[in-house]
Amino acid sequence: MADSSKKSNKSEKVDVSKKGVSKAKGAVKAGAEKNVRVSKKKPVPTIAAKSSIAAEEKPAVKAVNVSAAKKSVGNINKNKTTFLKPAQVKRRWFVLDASGKSLGRVAALAASMLRGKHRVDFTPNVDCGDSIIIINCRDVVLTGRKLEQKVRYHHSGWMGGLKGLKYSVIMKKCPQKAMMWAVQGMLPHNSLGAKMAKRLRAYAGEEHGHEAQSPQLYKF
Numbered sequence: 001m002a003d004s005s006k007k008s009n010k011s012e013k014v015d016v017s018k019k020g021v022s023k024a025k026g027a028v029k030a031g032a033e034k035n036v037r038v039s040k041k042k043p044v045p046t047i048a049a050k051s052s053i054a055a056e057e058k059p060a061v062k063a064v065n066v067s068a069a070k071k072s073v074g075n076i077n078k079n080k081t082t083f084l085k086p087a088q089v090k091r092r093w094f095v096l097d098a099s100g101k102s103l104g105r106v107a108a109l110a111a112s113m114l115r116g117k118h119r120v121d122f123t124p125n126v127d128c129g130d131s132i133i134i135i136n137c138r139d140v141v142l143t144g145r146k147l148e149q150k151v152r153y154h155h156s157g158w159m160g161g162l163k164g165l166k167y168s169v170i171m172k173k174c175p176q177k178a179m180m181w182a183v184q185g186m187l188p189h190n191s192l193g194a195k196m197a198k199r200l201r202a203y204a205g206e207e208h209g210h211e212a213q214s215p216q217l218y219k220f
């Protein structure tokens with residue numbers, strides 16, 4: 001009885017091992033079939049092949065003559081920002097007639113032109129403005145009650161050295177100084193503004209004595 005049970009156990013083990021071998025063979029066959037199916041797919045193109053295909057699909061681009069295009073535009077680049085150097089600045093002379101105009105408006109225009117903001121090639125860190133001559137400062141208008149209320153103060157530096165002058169007195173004695181002070185207050189308060197202020201001339205009447213510079217009358 002014991003021999004027979006041992007034989008049956010051995011036969012069962014052989015059968016189980018045979019089944020495992022058959023399963024393994026089946027899995028190998030299935031993997032091979034999958035590999036064959038994958039190999040039947042279309043090959044993936046490489047990067048070089050893609051670039052060649054794209055080049056074939058693109059239309060041919062015509063060559064452009066850059067020099068001819070620049071000549072047709074007139075050698076003007078509208079998107080170019082120019083930064084002047086002090087040696088490249090070309091100054092002009094302008095005359096501003098202040099008769100019948102407000103003191104502040106004339107001073108604001110003169111300060112803007114002294115800085116060079118009316119120029120196309122304005123550079124903020126360069127003294128690129130023009131020279132300004134202001135005439136008829138005695139005929140300038142102070143709006144409101146500024147003649148009686150506005151006071152120009154200055155101090156001697158000593159105790160009790162504060163002094164003041166009303167603009168009614170200043171406009172009678174030296175109206176050109178009132179214009180100079182107004183323009184200087186609108187310029188940059190640094191060394192650049194000091195250079196700009198040196199190119200300002202103000203006169204109480206019409207005569208200025210700068211005919212040699214051939215100044216142009218600026219209408220505003």
